[in-house]
Amino acid sequence: MSKQVIFKTEPNGILTGSIRVTGDKSMSHRSIMLGSLAEGTTEVTGFLNGEDCLATIKAFRNMGVTINGPENGNVSIQGVGLNGLKAPADAIDMGNSGTAMRLLTGVMAGQSFDSVLIGDASLSIRPMRRITKPLTQMGATIETNEAGTPPLSIKGNSHLKGIHYDLPMASAQVKSAILLAGLYAKGETSVTEPAVTRDHTERMLRGFGYEVITEGNRMSLQGGGKLTATNIDVPADISSAAFFMVGASIAEGSDLTLEHVGVNPTRTGVIDILRLMGADITLSNEKEVGGEPVADIRIRSAKLKGIHIPEELVPLAIDEFPSIFVAACFAEGTTVLTGAEELRVKESDRIQVMADGLLACGADVTPTPDGIIIQNSQLSSGEIDSHGDHRIAMSFAMAGLCAQGSIVINDCENVDTSFPDFIDIASKAGVKVSIV
Ligand code: S3P
Numbered sequence: 505m506s507k508q509v510i511f512k513t514e515p516n517g518i519l520t521g522s523i524r525v526t527g528d529k530s531m532s533h534r535s536i537m538l539g540s541l542a543e544g545t546t547e548v549t550g551f552l553n554g555e556d557c558l559a560t561i562k563a564f565r566n567m568g569v570t571i572n573g574p575e576n577g578n579v580s581i582q583g584v585g586l587n588g589l590k591a592p593a594d595a596i597d598m599g600n601s602g603t604a605m606r607l608l609t610g611v612m613a614g615q616s617f618d619s620v621l622i623g624d625a626s627l628s629i630r631p632m633r634r635i636t637k638p639l640t641q642m643g644a645t646i647e648t649n650e651a652g653t654p655p656l657s658i659k660g661n662s663h664l665k666g667i668h669y670d671l672p673m674a675s676a677q678v679k680s681a682i683l684l685a686g687l688y689a690k691g692e693t694s695v696t697e698p699a700v701t702r703d704h705t706e707r708m709l710r711g712f713g714y715e716v717i718t719e720g721n722r723m724s725l726q727g728g729g730k731l732t733a734t735n736i737d738v739p740a741d742i743s744s745a746a747f748f749m750v751g752a753s754i755a756e757g758s759d760l761t762l763e764h765v766g767v768n769p770t771r772t773g774v775i776d777i778l779r780l781m782g783a784d785i786t787l788s789n790e791k792e793v794g795g796e797p798v799a800d801i802r803i804r805s806a807k808l809k810g811i812h813i814p815e816e817l818v819p820l821a822i823d824e825f826p827s828i829f830v831a832a833c834f835a836e837g838t839t840v841l842t843g844a845e846e847l848r849v850k851e852s853d854r855i856q857v858m859a860d861g862l863l864a865c866g867a868d869v870t871p872t873p874d875g876i877i878i879q880n881s882q883l884s885s886g887e888i889d890s891h892g893d894h895r896i897a898m899s900f901a902m903a904g905l906c907a908q909g910s911i912v913i914n915d916c917e918n919v920d921t922s923f924p925d926f927i928d929i930a931s932k933a934g935v936k937v938s939i940v
Contacts, residue, residue, distance in 0.1 A: 511897060511913040511927070513904020514936035519751050519758040519803075523933050527552035527577060528741040528766050529922050530676075531796070533560050533603050534708050535736045536571070537611060537684070539581035540564040540589070542712050544733030548579040550764075551738055556601035556921045563608060566592040583733050586687060591617035595655065598623045600851060600892075600921045603677055606635050607705075609656055610681035613644035614688025617660040626851050626892055626918075628654050635681045638669045642685055642693070666691035666727060673846060674819040676701035676770075679723065683709070683716070686725050694724035699819045702770040707795045711736070739766035739798040743895075744923050746774045746824040751902040751935060752803035753783045754834045760933060762801040769797070773821025777828055781808045781835050810837035810880065818844050826899035829858045832878035833867045834906055841875035851918070852893035861888035861900055865911060885909025894918045898926055901937040912940070 532552040537560065539546030551557065551574045561571050561579070568590035573579035598605040598621055605621050609632075612619045622628070633652035640646060645659035666689040669682055679695050683705055686693025698721075706716045706723055712731040717724050745762045752758040767775075767787065775785055784806040787799040808831055818841075821828065825847055832839035847854040859871040865886035868879035883903055890897040890913055897916040904911040916939075919926050930937050 507917055509916040509919070510940040511901055511916045511937055512940045513901055513907070513911045513913070515904060515907050515909065517905045517934045517936040518755055519748065519760040519934045521933060522761040522763060523748070523929055524763040525740045525744040525748065525929060526554065526923050526925065527738040529554065529556060529743065530603060530702060530704050531708070531736070531738045531766070532557040533601070533607065534704055535738060536560045536564055536579070536581065537607060538708055538712050538731055539583055539733065540569040541586050541611070542583035542731035542733040543585045544583055546581045546583060546733040546736065548581070548736045548738060550577045551579045552741065552922070553577065554920060554922045554924050555599055556604060559597060559599040559601060560604045563596045563598070563604070566594070566596060583731070586730060589615060592619060595620040595622045598627060600624050600626055600918055602627060602630050605654065605656070606632070606677040606681045607684060609635050609646065609658060610639065610684035612658045613639045613642070613646065613662060613685045614664055615660050619658050621654060621656040621658070623654050631849055632656060634673065634675065634678050638667065638678070638682050639685055641667050641669070642689055644685065664689035664727070666693040668694045671695055671697045674699040674701050675846070676705070680705040683723065683725060686727055687714070687729070689727040692724055692726055694722055696722045699816060700770055701819050702768065704768070708736070711795050735794070737793045739793060739796060740764050741922070742766050742771050742774065743823045745801060747827050747898045747902050748933060749774060749778055749783070749785065749801065749803050750827040750831045751905055753778060753806055753808060753831060754902070755905040756805050758803065758805040760803050764798050765801050767797050767799045770820060773817040774824035774828065776817055777813055777821055778831060780811050781831060782806050783808060808835035810835045810839040810878070812840045815843035822846060823895060826854055826858050826895045827902060829862065829876060829878060830899050830903045833862060833881045833883060833903070836880050839878045842872070843874055845874040850893070852891040852896060854893065854896065857891045857893060857896050858899070861896065864888050865903065865907060883907040885911060887912040888914065890915045892918045894922050898923065901930060901935060904937060905935060
């Protein structure tokens with residue numbers, strides 16, 4: 505790692521005013537992928553200028569797609585059509601991004617040329633058999649290393665055929681990889697999911713004029729169609745907004761508005777969970793933009809209480825648990841999370857890494873195989889290791905609002921993957937956090 509970024513917090517911040525956090529990561533990735541595979545020019549606004557999404561842009565540029573930007577969130581993509589990509593000269597580096605790697609594998613499985621996908625140290629130990637297994641059933645040939653982890657070597661000219669696949673875990677990345685491969689497959693490709701997961705792929709495919717049928721928990725499409733360029737307005741990322749929902753809830757005297765946030769019902773579990781804990785969150789200015797609901801979200805500080813988090817909300821808040829754990833420390837009583845073993849295979853093992861960090865700050869927490877138990881705790885000062893996980897780093901920046909002293913957060917460079925101007929926006933909102 506070339507740079508070492510360390511955050512340090514000071515207590516007693518109050519969050520006020522109005523901010524717009526960076527663009528949605530899931531939609532930004534998908535806008536580049538579908539825009540590249542479409543016929544015509546796609547204009548994107550609100551694009552997330554974070555390292556993960558820039559890696560996706562680079563990947564498609566390396567396959568011959570002309571992409572201008574991002575400049576102030578604007579990206580222009582000259583689509584080459586579903587069969588217009590060219591073989592990249594080298595391995596495609598997806599950096600830290602599981603989403604980019606898994607979705608792109610679905611696309612690459614349908615190409616006429618071979619490709620190799622690689623990632624950073626964190627991505628290189630993440631499980632990929634969850635996508636290689638269904639894609640292999642579709643006719644793809646994909647090699648992983650022995651542990652089922654990257655690099656992924658994908659053979660071209662595989663003549664995919666449609667399958668039906670029952671997802672063994674609630675994963676939008678796996679669902680999306682299969683549906684994207686399905687664009688290239690003969691006949692129908694369908695999946696059923698065990699619980700609702702984010703549906704940006706289905707919505708965006710429809711936005712590009714491709715028919716995707718959703719019947720309950722089953723999604724299907726027919727291969728062999730085409731994508732037609734469209735314009736995409738990417739709203740602010742609810743996963744980035746979540747840090748501020750937690751911060752404003754726990755920091756007494758706060759009254760903060762988050763503007764133009766994506767509130768797709770497959771992503772709003774964090775709002776439901778915080779409300780169940782007693783948070784004061786109101787939505788206004790609700791509208792639909794480009795097939796995705798958006799709203800302004802106002803959060804006023806409130807006295808929180810511990811809850812047993814309903815398991816059906818877990819996939820709808822899967823990226824927000826690090827910050828929800830912070831909220832739980834300041835909630836009266838006990839908070840219990842179960843059914844969340846997926847947290848162990850994110851950018852870090854988010855159950856263990858959060859437990860270690862919170863323990864280092866004096867909290868009373870007990871990790872379990874599929875969740876955590878958190879007691880109401882007074883956080884002291886402390887030093888924690890984010891293990892290069894952006895969401896761990898930003899969650900502890902919010903914990904610092906109500907700790908007794910400073911929290912030093914090590915290994916924060918990957919905040920740039922999803923929220924490059926986090927320190928500026930957090931400071932503007934009233935969080936006392938700086939780079940040491
Ligand atoms: C994402 C899906 C989720 C989420 C990730 C983004 C997506 O992963 O954690 O940050 O954009 O499809 P899983 O599908 O593995 O749960």
